[in-house]
Amino acid sequence: MTQFVLAGVLGVLFALGTFLVLRRDVVRVVWGVTIISQSANVYLVTMGGLSGSVPILGGHGGGHGAGVTDPLVQALVLTAIVIGFGTTAFALVLTYRVYEEHGTIDLLELGDKA
Amino acid sequence: MSGQFVIAPLLVALVTAIATLLTRRFNRVQTTLSLLGGVGYLGAVAWLVSKVDPLGATNVFSYQLSGWQAPFGITLVADSLSAFMLAFSAVIALAALVFSSAYVDTFGQRVSYHPLYHFMMVGVTGSFLTGDIFNLFVWFEVMLMSSYVLVVFYSGPEHTRAALQYVVLNLVGSAVMLLAIGGLYSTTGTLNMADLSRRVANPAAYGDFAVAPVLGLSALLFAVFALKAGLAPFQFWVPAAYRAAPAPVSAMLAGVVKKVGVYAIIRVYFTVFGAAALGGLSFPGLSVPDGGSALLAFYGPILFVMAAASIIVGGLGAVGRDDIDGLLAYSSIGQVGFIVLPLAIAATTTDESIRVLGVSAALVYALNHGFAKGLLFMASGAVYDAVGTEEFPDLGGLSETAPWLSGGFFVGALALIGIPPLSGFFGKLLVFDAAGQASSTAGLAVALFGAILTIAYFSRAWNRGFWGEPSLLVQHGETRFTLVAVVVAMALAIALLGVGFDVVMRAAEAGAEAALDRQEYVETVLGGGSGAEAAGGGGGGHS
Numbered sequence: 001m002t003q004f005v006l007a008g009v010l011g012v013l014f015a016l017g018t019f020l021v022l023r024r025d026v027v028r029v030v031w032g033v034t035i036i037s038q039s040a041n042v043y044l045v046t047m048g049g050l051s052g053s054v055p056i057l058g059g060h061g062g063g064h065g066a067g068v069t070d071p072l073v074q075a076l077v078l079t080a081i082v083i084g085f086g087t088t089a090f091a092l093v094l095t096y097r098v099y100e101e102h103g104t105i106d107l108l109e110l111g112d113k114a
Numbered sequence: 115m116s117g118q119f120v121i122a123p124l125l126v127a128l129v130t131a132i133a134t135l136l137t138r139r140f141n142r143v144q145t146t147l148s149l150l151g152g153v154g155y156l157g158a159v160a161w162l163v164s165k166v167d168p169l170g171a172t173n174v175f176s177y178q179l180s181g182w183q184a185p186f187g188i189t190l191v192a193d194s195l196s197a198f199m200l201a202f203s204a205v206i207a208l209a210a211l212v213f214s215s216a217y218v219d220t221f222g223q224r225v226s227y228h229p230l231y232h233f234m235m236v237g238v239t240g241s242f243l244t245g246d247i248f249n250l251f252v253w254f255e256v257m258l259m260s261s262y263v264l265v266v267f268y269s270g271p272e273h274t275r276a277a278l279q280y281v282v283l284n285l286v287g288s289a290v291m292l293l294a295i296g297g298l299y300s301t302t303g304t305l306n307m308a309d310l311s312r313r314v315a316n317p318a319a320y321g322d323f324a325v326a327p328v329l330g331l332s333a334l335l336f337a338v339f340a341l342k343a344g345l346a347p348f349q350f351w352v353p354a355a356y357r358a359a360p361a362p363v364s365a366m367l368a369g370v371v372k373k374v375g376v377y378a379i380i381r382v383y384f385t386v387f388g389a390a391a392l393g394g395l396s397f398p399g400l401s402v403p404d405g406g407s408a409l410l411a412f413y414g415p416i417l418f419v420m421a422a423a424s425i426i427v428g429g430l431g432a433v434g435r436d437d438i439d440g441l442l443a444y445s446s447i448g449q450v451g452f453i454v455l456p457l458a459i460a461a462t463t464t465d466e467s468i469r470v471l472g473v474s475a476a477l478v479y480a481l482n483h484g485f486a487k488g489l490l491f492m493a494s495g496a497v498y499d500a501v502g503t504e505e506f507p508d509l510g511g512l513s514e515t516a517p518w519l520s521g522g523f524f525v526g527a528l529a530l531i532g533i534p535p536l537s538g539f540f541g542k543l544l545v546f547d548a549a550g551q552a553s554s555t556a557g558l559a560v561a562l563f564g565a566i567l568t569i570a571y572f573s574r575a576w577n578r579g580f581w582g583e584p585s586l587l588v589q590h591g592e593t594r595f596t597l598v599a600v601v602v603a604m605a606l607a608i609a610l611l612g613v614g615f616d617v618v619m620r621a622a623e624a625g626a627e628a629a630l631d632r633q634e635y636v637e638t639v640l641g642g643g644s645g646a647e648a649a650g651g652g653g654g655g656h657s
Contacts, residue, residue, distance in 0.1 A: 021282070021286065026278065029282055030282075033282055033285045033286060033289075036285075036286060036289045037285060037288065037289045037292070039289075040289040040290075040292040040293055040296075041292070043292075043293060043296055044292055044295070044296040046296075047296040047297065047299055047300035048299075048300070049300075072299075073296070073299065076248055076295075076299075079248075079252060080251075080292055083252070083255045083288075086259060087255070087259065087262075087281075087285055087288070090259070090262060090263070090281070091281055091282070091285065094262075094266065094274065094277060094278055094281060095278070097266070097269060097274050098274045098275065098278055101269070101270065101271045101274045102271055102274070102275070110275050110278075
């Protein structure tokens with residue numbers, strides 16, 4: 001059941017991210033990219049399978065033995081999240097710099113000045 | 115075979131990056147350390163190359179980080195293919211570093227230039243050496259993060275706009291890459307390239323997973339690599355970003371960073387996914403003949419269309435440009451097309467010798483483009499430094515006021531056109547040879563058209579910028595010794611590579627064979643001796 005809910009949520013998040021990336025406002029574009037990368041992270045977690053138990057409980061201490069959720073994807077996601085934070089911070093700083101240089105964050109107006 | 119030396123170039127670049135970061139208050143110390151680091155990096159790469167010995171037998175070395183054995187730990191792998199890419203990148207990187215120590219103003223160097231440059235090298239090195247697809251993503255990010263800042267280095271209006279485009283596009287690319295990686299992990303149960311290679315070759319032994327999704331996911335991954343390599347239709351970020359970045363950075367972006375995308379395409383599709391057996395799949399207009407190379411046969415036409423589109427878009431774009439940097443940027447789209455064209459032929463053919471020829475043609479062309487385009491971007495930077503402009507209407511007569519610089523530019527242009535004593539001649543020759551041997555008329559036609567366009571735009575650049583009466587700006591311009599010296603040294607290197615081409619060719623062939631020799635790669639990475647089949651039974655239960 002969780003899988004279906006997550007699949008639906010992920011679809012909505014990706015759609016929302018795409019919608020925002022296509023806006024004219026640079027800040028919204030950055031938000032859109034952030035949402036897309038976060039949903040990619042959530043997607044990565046779901047790829048390990050959600051049905052199992054916590055590895056530490058499942059493997060030791062009287063766990064049920066079988067059905068451990070793959071812990072590797074969580075390590076991968078941790079890396080991806082950290083990288084995502086860095087790039088988002090940079091994108092925001094860049095947006096501020098764009099505003100300073102051009103006096104606008106409207107992508108169409110930026111394009112006109114080329 | 116295992117070897118600690120695999121990690122040496124990575125460590126040198128990382129230590130240099132940190133050292134330059136710590137000494138940023140002391141300008142001279144920082145520049146000295148940075149240059150020393152560049153030399154040290156070249157030395158570390160030379161050590162690695164001498165161990166891998168691309169001219170002798172095929173050697174593959176793997177380094178398991180913290181001693182965790184391959185499919186579970188992080189692996190770095192050095193074989194003839196990575197050694198080839200690393201070797202020419204290190205030379206270009208050192209030349210660009212020397213150039214930038216004179217070209218970038220003191221304030222800029224003090225702010226962040228050197229650490230960023232070396233962090234970019236860390237990312238490039240890691241991408242060439244990694245044996246794991248998720249780590250490929252991580253190294254890409256290291257490389258991109260530094261290149262974002264380097265593109266926006268001057269932070270004027272044009273630069274911020276170009277960087278914004280570049281950043282957003284690459285962030286979306288990273289998200290797509292994560293999607294592909296997640297899907298691949300869920301389907302095959304591994305991300306280690308060697309493990310992936312043996313699993314897709316024999317899915318029945320590893321939990322009998324479906325191979326068909328691998329095709330789609332690898333296509334998703336391919337879009338990301340094509341974006342990094344700047345292949346059409348993902349080429350639109352290239353001109354703005356290259357024009358915005360400082361000249362030595364453009365030289366690195368075109369000469370080295372783009373090649374990381376090319377390397378990833380060769381490594382991931384020829385070594386890893388090339389093993390996939392796609393029996394029972396059918397696509398419109400595509401027959402799936404033998405099990406071994408069906409996936410490559412699927413990518414052949416795609417690569418071909420993208421290469422042809424890049425050659426045409428880049429060539430036509432370059433002919434119409436009115437400034438040197440713009441022309442070089444568009445030209446670099448077209449030249450990447452020339453690198454990928456023989457790869458398309460290699461993917462389509464079933465003949466093993468033509469396949470080796472195709473991949474080595476791509477490698478030789480990548481080397482030639484790295485040197486020649488690096489040289490040209492640096493020459494354009496030197497022109498800008500002397501004259502203060504790069505627009506053709508304001509230039510003219512440079513060959514009279516700056517003969518050495520013009521000579522360097524001329525050699526670079528000739529190398530890309532493909533004139534005999536230079537390395538470019540052999541690159542072009544091999545591309546035509548591969549197309550001819552595979553009797554691909556369309557390939558020959560596209561390559562010929564691209565070659566003519568190359569001649570057209572370079573003769574136009576030469577006529578308008580370097581010949582004729584010196585303009586007022588050019589007469590008052592003054593070239594700086596270091597900048598011109600680097601340009602001339604690169605020109606000499608191109609000539610030397612052409613004269614001593616035998617060595618380059620043997621190294622490229624070894625690289626191509628390493629890329630296609632999955633057995634050796636898999637056995638080395640996953641613990642030699644036990645063999646792929648024997649280890650398969652034990653590892654199979656894991657997923």
